Amino acid sequence: MLGLPSPPIEEEPLQKDLARNIETLKKIFADCSDIVYRNIQVAQGQDAILFYIEGIVFAQEIEAQMLKPLIIGYVENEDGDSIESPQNTRVSLLQASKATTWGDIITAVINSCVVLLIEGTAEAHIFNVRGGLRRGVEEPQTESVIRGPKEGFTETLRLNTALIRFKLKTPKLKMVNFVIGEETKTDIVLSYIEGLVDPKQLRDVTKRLKDIKIDGILESGYIEELIEDHPYSPFPQMQYTERPDTVAAQLLEGAFAIVVDGTPFVLIGPVSLWQLMQASEDYYERFFISNFVRLLRYFFVLIAIFLPGLYIAVVTFHQDMLPSRLILSIAAAREAVPFPVLVEALMMEVAFEALREAGIRLPKTVGQAVSILGALVIGQAAVEAGIVSAPMVIIVSLTGIASFTIPRFNLAIAVRLLRFPFMIMAGIFGLFGIVITFVWILVHLSQLTSFGRPYLEGVSPYYKKNQKDVFIRMPWWKMIHRPQGTTKENNKRMEKGINGTPKPEKGW
Template structure:
């Protein structure tokens, strides 16, 4: 029984080894640890026996024997659920039968797959290629007397259609988001960037999953060194399976020990298109609606698509609010701990008396009080995410209100601490990128500890440590604080504030050093042509 279980569907785990041991010695021989195979046999019965042994106990593999002519039989092999079944009859069986029926006596086995209306066709006598074709949404046809298998790409199956992104909602902007289909995702980019300079490099990663991965960039805009670096890192990945872009992100990032995200992920085609136009590279993975973008900077993680769809006055106000509340999310609890513990003289007398009265019955110091509330808030937030949508939001909001009020009445925490934690939680929601928001939430706790030990000096120590780390961090060779450290005047047009689109004449030099200009020199105002405001 153990041997039977081990050999069941063994090809899916170790394809080369499995074929080597299952097929007869006449078909396969070993050399240098790699299966060296004989050609596909002209004997249909022999080919049928081989393929059924490889896919033994795989109930989703369909074998359909067909009588192509009075004297010629064939066998169709495909996996149910990952192909378009309707294409098998109309676009494969009918043309193949018609092609064989019209064969000349001196050439009874023409290359009939050329008559098939499916766009992607091939033929192979390599057993490994044939088995891989079955696993990658191909219909394989064996014909009696032919020493090649015909391969027809009929990829299909049930996949989610294009819908509005779930994690990056905007008020103004496109409503389409990526899906789990690689080719639909790349097509969404093609709809937006209609140029032959948009290049897509396909590769397969994962020894077991054999996941399709595509790297996208715009030629003459993206730097050659960046393209080669990303491609080299992707090709160096040696793993049995890739199920999401998170697998690749951890493999190729520059500094895995840093809490800050060094690649941006998004499910918005317009975001990817905008980043490609600035000289960056996008990575698509089949089976996930999220694409990776490299390289990234801290300022890029603080920007949202809406920043460029609204007029620059509105965008700047929203961006300033976002940056302010980033500081609030990181430092407010630590500042409260430092002031109430060490620096009470910094507060007005009436305010410090109010805070002291609220804390009079609290048995814990401010640091412990803050930790209790922060951890409780994080638990409620996580519970709200994991619960079904119909009850998750209600549970998180009601839980925070009920638990906060009960904790104040029980004398466990003070009312000012509840206010501070609530403001901190709201501030963390203003950060547009979830990965950066989680990083800020993580860094908040060590800064709180420093504030509880050293007061305001501890906050300064934590702030200096974060800034020093950010200035040393790089993403594919690009400084994480590019534009500020190192300082570049042109980049400052789109960091803390955004100038009008027609004033952003150049791309970020760190991403596209060889092709900076992206717009013309003038704009038209009525009958006047001007560069000024």
């Protein structure tokens, strides 16, 4: 009818005229130099065209599994007639489908498929030849371990889901696909184990993913910020990891995982503060070794948060808390320093953070040397110049080393940020300021949730069963149940008494 707007080209159907289809195709992909058009003849001299995006498909498979079979001819049936559908030819590709609209064709092409158009037919044949140059499986760069699997996720979505499948060989492991991003059309997979995940949390995260409306998703960090409970909190409410074994372990405890195409970092939720303090190697070494390392880790976290503030408070307001010889030594070291302790500490902390950032951004061959030597040279020069005192250099160095013991980088960043409020409050109010800041953070953590689950779960609210894996880890033969609060159904991991407490053989 006159006056009605024409439908968008994505909704228009294909034509039987191959020339018109090619014209429409070149109009859609105008100025796209990476689109490859290959004119061929199939069957009884019918004209056809193959088109795909170069670089994101396996060119060798197109040549061997598609071009040769199509050019040689169709398989004939018992009556000697050619079979019409290319899917019934010698094309030996597993994933094949049909499309009748341009929208389906566009989606297929940008998702690494090869499309075949044939003269006289108003449908396209789509073959999945996804490939291209992508990084293979390597050891994780951000979560290296001495004992444990050495394989890590890559930027390929299906390779990442396969690595999870290798760990969890059960049909209860579900992989639900989403496509998010108006321009990027990024494939995202929500993974969970049926019967272990909380149905309420599963419905919640599914709704949050479906509600995302954005032009593009380039990394899992986009998803994390768009679906977390408290976006203004410095504390991470999701865990990200490069390790398939970490994902498998969390799925077995009723969590869910979000795998994003194009990044090796998989998101895990919900999480608690105690989970972010745990390393995968804690569960591979013997329990008393793991417990020593874990308690050491908690001790150094306290140092990373409180040490600069305590030094500032004691030196500024509470000198009588230190032994006379120590306070005289500190006073002698600070005699030539023209700045108050707070200013001195802020200068050193900012310089240390700048050196750490420079070491990360510079090339690997020089980055580590710059960060270490820079800290030593600048610290020594600052002490000799009388800008800062030697005790302050020691305090800042200990604080920086302590922050490196935190196994999760996003939690370590939060601890480094919170160090500054402690220092400022200590410089203004002394120990009273430290107490005020600590109570404020504690109240904030008590109110924090991760997909409705309390951030301090296990301690607040207190669950007796969870104490087997919070500050220390009990032996595996003691951890019969999954953590309380993660999954209400099927919370038993192993039958009590099957292996029992290990006992030596008689005669030993």
